Amino acid sequence: MSAQREMKEKNPWHKPLTIIITVIGVIAIVALVTVAGLQNRPVFQKYKYGIVLDAGSSHTALYIYKWPAEKDNNTGRIEQKHSCKVKGKGISSYAAVPEKAGTSLTECMQEAEMQVPAWRHQETPLYLGATAGMRLLNMENKVASDKVFEAVEKALQRFPFSYQGARILSGQEEGAFGWVTVNYLDDRLKQGLQTTGALDLGGASTQISFVPHEYDISESPSNAVAFQLYGNYYNLYTHSFLCYGKDQALRMALAHQTRSGPIAISDPCFHPDYSVTRNYNTLYDSPCVSERKPKVAPLNFTHTGEGNFLQCQEVIRSLFNFKSCKYSKCSFNGIFQPPVQGSFGAFSAYYFVMNFLNLTDGSMSLETITNYVANYCSTPWDQIKKVYPDINEKYLAEYCFSGTYILTLLTEGYNFNTETFSKIKFIKEIKGSDAGWTLGYMLNLTNMIPAETKDSPPLPHAGYVSIVTVIVLLLFILVTLFILSFRSIWPKCSKEPQIV
Numbered sequence: 001m002s003a004q005r006e007m008k009e010k011n012p013w014h015k016p017l018t019i020i021i022t023v024i025g026v027i028a029i030v031a032l033v034t035v036a037g038l039q040n041r042p043v044f045q046k047y048k049y050g051i052v053l054d055a056g057s058s059h060t061a062l063y064i065y066k067w068p069a070e071k072d073n074n075t076g077r078i079e080q081k082h083s084c085k086v087k088g089k090g091i092s093s094y095a096a097v098p099e100k101a102g103t104s105l106t107e108c109m110q111e112a113e114m115q116v117p118a119w120r121h122q123e124t125p126l127y128l129g130a131t132a133g134m135r136l137l138n139m140e141n142k143v144a145s146d147k148v149f150e151a152v153e154k155a156l157q158r159f160p161f162s163y164q165g166a167r168i169l170s171g172q173e174e175g176a177f178g179w180v181t182v183n184y185l186d187d188r189l190k191q192g193l194q195t196t197g198a199l200d201l202g203g204a205s206t207q208i209s210f211v212p213h214e215y216d217i218s219e220s221p222s223n224a225v226a227f228q229l230y231g232n233y234y235n236l237y238t239h240s241f242l243c244y245g246k247d248q249a250l251r252m253a254l255a256h257q258t259r260s261g262p263i264a265i266s267d268p269c270f271h272p273d274y275s276v277t278r279n280y281n282t283l284y285d286s287p288c289v290s291e292r293k294p295k296v297a298p299l300n301f302t303h304t305g306e307g308n309f310l311q312c313q314e315v316i317r318s319l320f321n322f323k324s325c326k327y328s329k330c331s332f333n334g335i336f337q338p339p340v341q342g343s344f345g346a347f348s349a350y351y352f353v354m355n356f357l358n359l360t361d362g363s364m365s366l367e368t369i370t371n372y373v374a375n376y377c378s379t380p381w382d383q384i385k386k387v388y389p390d391i392n393e394k395y396l397a398e399y400c401f402s403g404t405y406i407l408t409l410l411t412e413g414y415n416f417n418t419e420t421f422s423k424i425k426f427i428k429e430i431k432g433s434d435a436g437w438t439l440g441y442m443l444n445l446t447n448m449i450p451a452e453t454k455d456s457p458p459l460p461h462a463g464y465v466s467i468v469t470v471i472v473l474l475l476f477i478l479v480t481l482f483i484l485s486f487r488s489i490w491p492k493c494s495k496e497p498q499i500v
């Protein structure tokens with residue numbers, strides 16, 4: 001008699017039981033995997049929204065951010081959904097007609113109403129942050145600045161969002177939130193990676209922010225911002241130079257050249273053959289230059305161009321004071337600055353200007369860039385206008401000054417050298433969200449970056465299904481073994497074994 005036959009005789013229920021276990025097992029696996037798969041399928045994404053208005057010196061921009069609603073507890077990725085450029089100038093330019101500062105925001109706010117689903121309007125926070133333009137107006141005329149804010153508040157409160165207030169950001173906040181934005185979008189904060197510095201060039205102020213090596217924050221506490229984000233500690237160095245944004249810097253450069261009140265100047269920072277008439281009162285109508293207004297001057301002066309990069313650099317150098325420094329190291333104007341360190345993202349006007357000049361390709365050396373700007377400056381104005389007929393003429397006329405200013409500020413102001421300059425990336429946006437202070441500001445006000453907890457992302461869908469499948473298989477094998485090990489005490493089948 002074969003061994004197989006013996007088995008059959010000893011375990012007459014062996015075959016049916018195996019079939020039953022197998023069938024139940026297969027059904028169980030299929031059912032569990034199906035349930036796991038269906039249940040874990042991402043549900044229709046619902047989003048929450050936040051709106052920030054950046055009331056800059058040159059213009060106002062509205063940004064709408066969104067993040068997955070179910071990940072409201074600090075873990076969802078926030079991204080820019082929409083942006084809207086407010087028509088006209090910045091709110092500080094409406095000092096004489098404050099109501100217009102409010103009404104100027106209407107179109108973009110209406111756009112925001114369309115962009116954010118109506119059922120989310122009431123819970124969507126709305127913030128307005130004003131920067132250097134309002135800082136200057138506030139210094140110059142506090143009453144006018146308050147009136148502009150009143151008008152802006154009134155206008156914003158008419159919309160169905162959750163209005164959270166309008167205020168002037170300090171230069172330190174502007175610098176620090178710009179740094180948070182860049183590093184948040186790059187995923188450096190969550191992952192605890194080495195951070196990127198932030199360089200922001202506005203119209204009226206400019207900011208530099210980075211985490212220096214061996215940084216003694218006690219040397220200049222007003223330049224230090226300590227953060228704890230996702231469990232990591234950061235000692236950030238930041239400084240904002242009021243009046244060193246590109247528009248105010250140009251004013252200062254023109255003021256330097258017209259300090260004796262001449263009727264004409266030949267400006268090395270403008271193209272050869274460029275010629276316009278400028279008004280003395282308009283030029284000196286800013287706290288950045290008002291004190292330097294010549295006592296005796298005609299109403300207007302003729303502003304002609306010369307297109308000489310080196311001489312333009314001389315003029316720009318005169319805007320910086322390199323003489324006094326009471327710290328171990330300074331940038332300019334007696335401001336403490338540790339040596340620049342690591343990679344940097346340069347945005348706002350840094351990007352607008354370098355992008356126009358086609359100089360954002362990271363492979364270009366400082367020398368090549370300098371030569372390019374020098375060559376651009378020496379090109380006659382008529383030729384420039386012919387090559388770029390579609391570019392806003394005010395911007396076009398100023399790119400020579402702006403390019404030279406950027407290079408001088410970075411190399412002589414902040415002390416970037418050939419090597420460290422190559423680590424600057426001129427950027428407009430990161431992963432679809434604009435670089436700037438607004439996202440960092442909202443992240444801070446909505447507590448969207450936890451100080452302590454490190455995020456442990458949930459398992460991806462495929463990982464979840466695989467793990468459930470493995471567990472089910474293991475359970476199935478375990479139950480089978482368990483049943484088989486007790487087979488001797490199972491009731492016998494109805495059929496008596498046949499002994500042949």
Ligand SMILES: O=P(O)(O)OP(=O)(O)OP(=O)(O)OC[C@H]1O[C@@H](n2cnc3c(O)ncnc32)[C@H](O)[C@@H]1O
Pocket residue numbers: 055056057058059090131132133201202203204205206245246247348349352353356395
């Ligand atoms: O931060 P503050 O100093 O308040 O200024 P802002 O918020 O108005 O500054 P922006 O970053 O919006 O713009 C910076 C400057 O770049 C200018 N600008 C904007 N678009 C430009 C373009 O395409 N080409 C050249 N310049 C541009 C603008 O007029 C400002 O002088």
